[in-house]
Amino acid sequence: MNKKRGAFVASAALAITALFTSSLPANAAAVDIRIGTVQPMTGAGFAAYGTGLANAAAFGVTSVTTAMTAAGVAGSCKMIAQEDSVSDAPSVATEAATKLVKSDKVNFIVGSLTSGASLAIGAVTAASTSTLAIASAASSPALTTFKDNDTLFRTYPSDLLQAQALVKAISTAYSPTAWVTVGAINNSFGTGLANAFKKAWLKQGGHIGGTVLWNAGAAAYDSEAAALVKTKRDAFVFIDYPDSFAKLAPALTRTKKWKASTTFMTEAFNDDSAVKTVGASFMNGIRGTSAKTNGTAAAAWSTAFKAAYPKNPGTFVDGSGFDAAVLGCLAGISAGATTAKALAKGLRNVGGINGGTAYAWNELTAAVKDIAAGKPITYNGVWGYTKFDKAGDPAGGTFEVWSIKDGVILHDDKLDVKF
Numbered sequence: 001m002n003k004k005r006g007a008f009v010a011s012a013a014l015a016i017t018a019l020f021t022s023s024l025p026a027n028a029a030a031v032d033i034r035i036g037t038v039q040p041m042t043g044a045g046f047a048a049y050g051t052g053l054a055n056a057a058a059f060g061v062t063s064v065t066t067a068m069t070a071a072g073v074a075g076s077c078k079m080i081a082q083e084d085s086v087s088d089a090p091s092v093a094t095e096a097a098t099k100l101v102k103s104d105k106v107n108f109i110v111g112s113l114t115s116g117a118s119l120a121i122g123a124v125t126a127a128s129t130s131t132l133a134i135a136s137a138a139s140s141p142a143l144t145t146f147k148d149n150d151t152l153f154r155t156y157p158s159d160l161l162q163a164q165a166l167v168k169a170i171s172t173a174y175s176p177t178a179w180v181t182v183g184a185i186n187n188s189f190g191t192g193l194a195n196a197f198k199k200a201w202l203k204q205g206g207h208i209g210g211t212v213l214w215n216a217g218a219a220a221y222d223s224e225a226a227a228l229v230k231t232k233r234d235a236f237v238f239i240d241y242p243d244s245f246a247k248l249a250p251a252l253t254r255t256k257k258w259k260a261s262t263t264f265m266t267e268a269f270n271d272d273s274a275v276k277t278v279g280a281s282f283m284n285g286i287r288g289t290s291a292k293t294n295g296t297a298a299a300a301w302s303t304a305f306k307a308a309y310p311k312n313p314g315t316f317v318d319g320s321g322f323d324a325a326v327l328g329c330l331a332g333i334s335a336g337a338t339t340a341k342a343l344a345k346g347l348r349n350v351g352g353i354n355g356g357t358a359y360a361w362n363e364l365t366a367a368v369k370d371i372a373a374g375k376p377i378t379y380n381g382v383w384g385y386t387k388f389d390k391a392g393d394p395a396g397g398t399f400e401v402w403s404i405k406d407g408v409i410l411h412d413d414k415l416d417v418k419f
Contacts, residue, residue, distance in 0.1 A: 157397030
């Protein structure tokens with residue numbers, strides 16, 4: 001080969017390389033993000049929720065992976081392991097999270113369902129330098145103040161907002177000065193929401209007739225039922241889970257001093273499986289509040305998710321698990337690194353707190369291109385709550401007021417409470 005031809009070939013090769021390189025996003029670092037889940041996929045009470053959230057997270061990882069390929073973005077986002085927290089016992093969640101962090105070396109843990117388990121996971125990630133947790137349905141105010149070294153986020157709104165939603169619902173049904181008796185399961189979820197509700201109710205001029213707490217797993221709740229019906233009240237607020245209320249409801253009925261129609265509950269009972277667990281006859285007339293999706297293209301997502309996971313049990317909060325996984329993958333692309341500090345910055349950069357073009361779940365290819373080019377974006381999730389504050393809490397929330405009649409859960413959009 002003569003010198004002129006050699007120079008020409010070399011120049012052409014460089015030109016082709018430059019052309020190929022320029023077609024890739026400017027900030028496309030080859031970061032491999034590892035995702036894991038901790039959800040209660042078996043055990044009493046939460047299996048439908050946990051399975052749905054785990055499946056949705058896997059669907060989220062697949063969706064971003066497809067988008068990265070289409071966008072020509074280097075790196076990867078993979079679902080490494082999905083751990084079962086078995087009814088979301090905090091001790092089991094701790095063990096599962098420890099495995100994911102130390103053995104599987106994941107960068108994000110999606111989970112868990114309940115606040116107690118999520119706090120247990122947060123204690124594990126707080127000691128890590130390369131793993132964050134995104135709780136997918138935990139609502140306790142304790143997550144806001146937990147010392148997690150900026151490693152515990154959530155896509156579900158705080159019960160400080162749910163307390164306000166309950167206040168509005170009960171004020172509308174009775175009066176702002178009504179007497180309300182509060183009953184709650186004795187854990188971070190129950191006591192956190194009970195205290196938040198009582199504070200908000202008293203602040204607006206309402207009265208509290210009494211407070212009764214109970215522990216999960218008791219053989220019977222007759223003494224708690226007796227204490228509840230002895231109080232002065234117009235209405236009850238019960239903060240509980242289906243398994244324990246399945247024992248408390250018959251005990252209340254046996255007192256002959258309880259009417260389900262005077263009772264308000266929360267999101268754990270906004271599900272057909274919960275009504276079945278407790279028994280439709282005990283739930284008839286009960287009302288409640290629960291966080292509601294304010295996401296984008298949620299109906300289309302539900303169709304796509306059902307097609308991908310036809311055997312998924314399906315609950316109202318599945319989309320939160322999807323969003324958590326998508327946000328983790330997108331945060332990794334934005335961060336260009338896998339340290340906890342960088343990933344936390346990446347989460348806020350793709351959640352919308354820094355502005356940027358808004359993208360829905362079905363626009364991930366364009367979103368990935370922008371992120372890889374170093375731009376902030378606003379991911380408008382299926383569930384919808386993605387703008388993380390300094391505590392890792394999402395901004396705002398929408399709550400629905402639901403009721404149960406003849407075993408059927410009824411919803412009225414006109415009663416929604418928005419923050």
